[in-house]
Amino acid sequence: MNPVFADLPVSVFEVMSRLAREHDAVNLGQGFPDDPGPLDVRRKAAEAVVDGWNQYPPMLGLPELRTAIAAHYRRWQDLALDPESEIMVTSGATEAIAGALLALIEPGDEVVLFQPLYDAYLPLVRRAGGVPRFVRLEPPGWRFSEELLARAFSPKTRVVLFNNPLNPTGTVFGRADIELLARFCERSGAVALCDEVWEHVVFDGRRHLPLIAMPGMRERTVKIGSAGKIFSLTGWKVGFVCAAPALLRVLAKAHQFITFTTPPNLQAAVAYGLGKADDYFDTMRSDFARSRDRFADGLRSLGFPVLEAQGTYFLNIDLAPLGLNEDDEGFCRRLVAEHRVAAIPVSAFYAADPIRSVVRFCFAKRDQTLDAALDRLAGALRRTA
Numbered sequence: 001m002n003p004v005f006a007d008l009p010v011s012v013f014e015v016m017s018r019l020a021r022e023h024d025a026v027n028l029g030q031g032f033p034d035d036p037g038p039l040d041v042r043r044k045a046a047e048a049v050v051d052g053w054n055q056y057p058p059m060l061g062l063p064e065l066r067t068a069i070a071a072h073y074r075r076w077q078d079l080a081l082d083p084e085s086e087i088m089v090t091s092g093a094t095e096a097i098a099g100a101l102l103a104l105i106e107p108g109d110e111v112v113l114f115q116p117l118y119d120a121y122l123p124l125v126r127r128a129g130g131v132p133r134f135v136r137l138e139p140p141g142w143r144f145s146e147e148l149l150a151r152a153f154s155p156k157t158r159v160v161l162f163n164n165p166l167n168p169t170g171t172v173f174g175r176a177d178i179e180l181l182a183r184f185c186e187r188s189g190a191v192a193l194c195d196e197v198w199e200h201v202v203f204d205g206r207r208h209l210p211l212i213a214m215p216g217m218r219e220r221t222v223k224i225g226s227a228g229k230i231f232s233l234t235g236w237k238v239g240f241v242c243a244a245p246a247l248l249r250v251l252a253k254a255h256q257f258i259t260f261t262t263p264p265n266l267q268a269a270v271a272y273g274l275g276k277a278d279d280y281f282d283t284m285r286s287d288f289a290r291s292r293d294r295f296a297d298g299l300r301s302l303g304f305p306v307l308e309a310q311g312t313y314f315l316n317i318d319l320a321p322l323g324l325n326e327d328d329e330g331f332c333r334r335l336v337a338e339h340r341v342a343a344i345p346v347s348a349f350y351a352a353d354p355i356r357s358v359v360r361f362c363f364a365k366r367d368q369t370l371d372a373a374l375d376r377l378a379g380a381l382r383r384t385a
């Protein structure tokens, strides 16, 4: 068996989900919304199953969806993408990332990764033969600097896997950050693999800036999105890959032999959804921001130091100023067992030298779910107060 997968331990996510079930906890560990997602988009999918095409769709995706993706990114991110040669539909962002890593890396190539990192990245990089080089981000700002990038990049850097907005921290990297990263990519000749699944879930008037739009990056960036996050339908697993034709041609070869296609009925519904009026997207954002504020205010009033959440479904607290005698994982285990609220220790998102004081909660839940969690959290600091 291949040790990359055979030697992976049981993840903290699995442990926390099991403990949440055992203790009948309010589960704010997993990152999916309570809301069932837009009814019209779900109806379109149902209609497409009943009345539409249910055989293999084209390998690159339904033409109507690729056209809708191009129009959507022109409208929202001012990008000019050719639906025929620069857009491909995949079975979720996860397939897009796996396929891109298999297509872009040769054994021994270095891949720059930012910690904390999404759990799928490292095993996929390793299985593709890539050698990880980490940029370690720290609270409260989670920003990278020229010095941190200089330490991670080398002449062997081939790919930079960059998640913006960043799960788990909820950081939205702005123009100065991505221009700096673009300079490093250009200098080293690296391809930027941009996981932008959270691009629409940004708050307080922010607009997502795609790295592909930065000078010099158009030909060396793979931009990845996910309908699951755009429409709060995380189980749909409809992803999009956007890249210049020379890159996309190679990525398509990997896709051809991984999944080949993605369910056509879901593709039809996503094509419809991407054309929804601006107010749908604005309301989605403001509804999530309202939940974030409700939960953040509640946590603050209980004495928890709350970190800024600029995007995603996640809010973090930093235990460091509280001087507790337990780390993030110990705190989460006590929280779920004694207070019946499940959260995720952010140290689980580090492969080396973890930050051990930050805990992630998913706030994309109904008011009563958040309020129930806050009620239960009321006693969590008492023991150490």
Ligand SMILES: Cc1ncc(COP(=O)(O)O)c(C=O)c1O
Binding pocket: 031, 091, 092, 093, 094, 095, 118, 163, 167, 195, 197, 225, 226, 227, 228, 234, 237, 238, 239
């Ligand atoms: C950063 C990041 N990338 C990728 C994914 C997975 O996307 P998909 O469900 O489209 O495969 C997630 C899901 O939480 C995510 O947070």
